[in-house]
Amino acid sequence: MKLIRIFFGESDQYDGKPLYKYILEFLRNEGIRGATVLRGISGYGENSIIHTTSIIRLSTDLPLVVEIVDTPEVIDALLPKLAQFMDYGGIITEENIRIIEKDE
Amino acid sequence: MKLIRIFFGESDQYDGKPLYKYILEFLRNEGIRGATVLRGISGYGENSIIHTTSIIRLSTDLPLVVEIVDTPEVIDALLPKLAQFMDYGGIITEENIRIIEKDE
């Protein structure tokens, strides 16, 4: 299984709504089984190429992390579509994980 | 070392108390050295087979993630006992990590 984590800022918007809400709707429409949105209490990062050019984002914009877990097949098909969110200054990471089955 | 993450909903209860409190007590009684509970600000997921059958859980129930780090031996002994929490609609994931020692 794969864990995908999408990092961006709470103030990021897309199509007139908060980016994290847009991403959640996108993931549900894509049939992804579940998603979790975590909000950091502080942080910093490179700003998006949309907002400005390479200005360090200050901690007034709290970091968000959207996490999803699914099969490699589902994730690999999803990744090209996730690229649209990378204009918003965030990064997307992928790691291999294992889901614990009930009868182990 | 292994990182275990247990995903479920904030409204999940066990034995009359919030499930995350029950899990923390369980982990301490099992001798697990530490645990962290993160709460998401939004999310969605498959609902538990206890609550209903395969209805998508709406974001009114905020997602929780319990994280523990320990040796493979400790984790492997713990996993079968963790299975009891999987009736509550959550998933449990496992990843290999490394703990940074002080004198590296």
Added chain:
Amino acid sequence: MKLIRIFFGESDQYDGKPLYKYILEFLRNEGIRGATVLRGISGYGENSIIHTTSIIRLSTDLPLVVEIVDTPEVIDALLPKLAQFMDYGGIITEENIRIIEKDE
């Protein structure tokens, strides 16, 4: 790429300021591109050797997790300098991850 996660308590201080603020400043001065600070809603862990000796920390001190992602070269150079924060009862974990590039 590597993901580094630094776990400690919200009440930990260094040089008269909250440890997480000190760590964020340290990471920026070191040129680390981004960092995210997550706060748990509950948890427990081993207390620092500074504060007391091996008393279990109660959940009145909320857990913090500082996360950074960077290249192995940058992380490997950073890790010895991070050791100074490990006196504060926290642990530091490392995992291999992949950053999704835009044109995949």
